[in-house]
Amino acid sequence: MSLGIATNTAMGGIRMTALGTRLVAENLANAEVDGYGVRSLVPSSLLVNNRNMPIQREVNPVVLGAARRADSAHLHTEIRHAGMVDLERTFGLPGESGSLNSLVTQLDSSLRQAASMPDSDAALHSVAQDAGRLVAKFNATESAIQSLRQQADDAVAVDINMLNSSLDRVAALNVEIQRQTLLGGNTHGLMDERQRVTSEIARIIPITEIPRDNDRIMLLAANGQILADLTHTEFGVTPSIGLVAGDSLSNGAASPVSLDGRPLAADSPVLGSGRVGANLAIRDEIAPRAQTRLDTLAYDLLKRFSGPDADASLAPNALGMFTLDGVTTLPAMADGLAGRMQLSARINPDTGEGLWRLRSGLNAAAPGPSLDPANLNTLSAVLEKATSLQSGTPARAYSDHVASQVSALATARLGEESSLTFTMAQHAALQEELAAQGVDTDRQMQNLLTLERAYAANARVLSAIDQMMRNLLEI
Numbered sequence: 001m002s003l004g005i006a007t008n009t010a011m012g013g014i015r016m017t018a019l020g021t022r023l024v025a026e027n028l029a030n031a032e033v034d035g036y037g038v039r040s041l042v043p044s045s046l047l048v049n050n051r052n053m054p055i056q057r058e059v060n061p062v063v064l065g066a067a068r069r070a071d072s073a074h075l076h077t078e079i080r081h082a083g084m085v086d087l088e089r090t091f092g093l094p095g096e097s098g099s100l101n102s103l104v105t106q107l108d109s110s111l112r113q114a115a116s117m118p119d120s121d122a123a124l125h126s127v128a129q130d131a132g133r134l135v136a137k138f139n140a141t142e143s144a145i146q147s148l149r150q151q152a153d154d155a156v157a158v159d160i161n162m163l164n165s166s167l168d169r170v171a172a173l174n175v176e177i178q179r180q181t182l183l184g185g186n187t188h189g190l191m192d193e194r195q196r197v198t199s200e201i202a203r204i205i206p207i208t209e210i211p212r213d214n215d216r217i218m219l220l221a222a223n224g225q226i227l228a229d230l231t232h233t234e235f236g237v238t239p240s241i242g243l244v245a246g247d248s249l250s251n252g253a254a255s256p257v258s259l260d261g262r263p264l265a266a267d268s269p270v271l272g273s274g275r276v277g278a279n280l281a282i283r284d285e286i287a288p289r290a291q292t293r294l295d296t297l298a299y300d301l302l303k304r305f306s307g308p309d310a311d312a313s314l315a316p317n318a319l320g321m322f323t324l325d326g327v328t329t330l331p332a333m334a335d336g337l338a339g340r341m342q343l344s345a346r347i348n349p350d351t352g353e354g355l356w357r358l359r360s361g362l363n364a365a366a367p368g369p370s371l372d373p374a375n376l377n378t379l380s381a382v383l384e385k386a387t388s389l390q391s392g393t394p395a396r397a398y399s400d401h402v403a404s405q406v407s408a409l410a411t412a413r414l415g416e417e418s419s420l421t422f423t424m425a426q427h428a429a430l431q432e433e434l435a436a437q438g439v440d441t442d443r444q445m446q447n448l449l450t451l452e453r454a455y456a457a458n459a460r461v462l463s464a465i466d467q468m469m470r471n472l473l474e475i
Helices: 003-029 062-090 100-116 123-182 188-204 272-305 356-360 374-382 398-436 441-474
Strands: 038-041 055-058 209-212 217-221 227-228 322-324 339-341
Touching: 003 441, 055 188, 062 188, 062 209, 062 272, 062 398, 100 123, 100 374, 100 398, 123 188, 123 217, 123 227, 123 272, 123 339, 123 356, 188 209, 188 217, 188 272, 188 356, 272 322, 272 339, 272 398, 356 374
Parallel strands: none
Antiparallel strands: 038 055, 209 217, 217 227, 322 339
16 A cells, blocks of 8 residues: 555545544534434445535434324324313312302202291392302303313414414425535435424324435325425414304304315314314314203203292293393203303392392292292202203203213213323333434444544554655655
């Protein structure tokens, strides 16, 4: 081997170790950066055009794709579970102070006590107060349900805007990466950014990444439609303002998510996981179902206390202690009854005015005997009367109906909790596997020691060549 060849080889080795050292430093500095692909030297490669060093970006696409799908599924179940927890908390847990169950029990207790001492103004006042608290609970629960739907709708609008901007970013990065690849430039930084943006898209809707020529990628929706390559599709949604009970996709009050102008069905695989699908499920499925349960209970309560069977002074179907604004007779079942329910203006728990009507009848012309418990006994028996909420359902006392509806909410929440436990475990396992594919600081430090030894060896070769050259010049 000539001295010139030996010198070039040693200098190439030093340049390679210098680059390797820089890559180790870069890897360690970006160990916690989301989307960063580990840089490493390609040992079998040589210098390209005597200026570009052989560097590869290491990413396992199989593990990355699985981790994204697990992340999307985990977020989907997490949001649904959180919504179910909020709804259950809104109705109130059995035995919890202020819950629907406990307020019904309090009203039942106060009616029984008033029937046992009909001449007691304090007992009558307790009945009116407890009835007012129950009405307020129905109103507040409906308000909370619709607030949850509005929050979900707002979250969908935010995510759709983010989704469109992210797809636009992926398409722009694809164009730039392809250009740099064709020009022989370094695209690793751009690919890191594209991986980060793509992972964020996967948290919004489920996607599949397909590699393309010149280091581009193509993103596919769960239904197979191309979302992004050199161009991208456009999602759309019209935000709702002030959702109320009864607003739905079918009547146009709530907007569907569209893809390139075409509305997506509620069961579309495009919305099968991720944040958008979960929030749409809360807005259009989970919360409306809870509203129906609440309205069914409100209707049964109105029906129980209406007509002469509950109060001899009432006309058939006339509303009694519990009323609706602008309505005097029992209406047909409708959305939003719980939010419209009121305590009869004929009894005022705040001032005590008209409390005698609980004992004598709401439409009584004048107070009856103060010791007559007949009307109070009738009112007290109303809550214990066995009725059916719907055709074909068991007849139960009102407290049992409330317990049944709250129990159904708890069962649904437990179902979501079970799904969450599974997706959480899957997500944690795949995130751990993905992290293992990232920067291993111990391995990087080992590489640094190897590079240090290689640098020392090449330096010794150059030192030996220098000494040989000196010896030759001295001859």
